[in-house]
Amino acid sequence: MATxxxxxxxxxxxxxxxxxxxxxxxxxxxxxxxEGLYKIYEKTGEQGDIDVTEAILYRVLLRDRETxxxxxxxxYAKPTVSExxxxxALSSWTGIDEIIILDRRHMKFVHSED
Numbered sequence: 308m309a310t311x312x313x314x315x316x317x318x319x320x321x322x323x324x325x326x327x328x329x330x331x332x333x334x335x336x337x338x339x340x341x342e343g344l345y346k347i348y349e350k351t352g353e354q355g356d357i358d359v360t361e362a363i364l365y366r367v368l369l370r371d372r373e374t375x376x377x378x379x380x381x382x383y384a385k386p387t388v389s390e391x392x393x394x395x396a397l398s399s400w401t402g403i404d405e406i407i408i409l410d411r412r413h414m415k416f417v418h419s420e421d
Contacts, residue, residue: 309327309328309329309330309349309350310325310326310327310328310350311325311326311328311329311330311333311347311348311349311350311416312324312325312326312347312348312350312383312414312416313325313326313333313337313341313345313346313347313348314345314346314347314348315337315341315343315344315345316343316344316345316346317342317343317344318343323383329349330347330349333347334347348360348416349416350414350415350416360415360416361386361413361414361415361416362383362384362385362386362414362416363383363384363385363386363388363411363412363413363414364381364382364383364410364411364412364413364414365380365381365382365383365384365393365408365410365411366379366380366381366408366409366410366411367379367380367381367382367397367406367407367408367409368406368407368409369397369401369403369405369406369407370403370405370407371403371405372404372405379409380397383414386413390408390411393408394406394408
């Protein structure tokens, strides 16, 4: 099944999420359901397109050893960032030192002008 990434912009807020759809179906959904502006990025295996965005999709578990509280974080990271640098950045941002990378997937998206 096709997967697209949608970037929804409303005021100063940006929300990004994945939809299990092709670009045309996602565009129809966005027109009907979303408020504000949106961009749709379609996954592609092609190389050499200047509109291709590459990223690493991470699913991370952050756990506070003292309180036992934890939460999951899904995000797209630059493909040039190492896992060590990523963990350091998350630790300095959250103050949590137990960071477990649960999943890591290389993704390629091409911008769709629908």
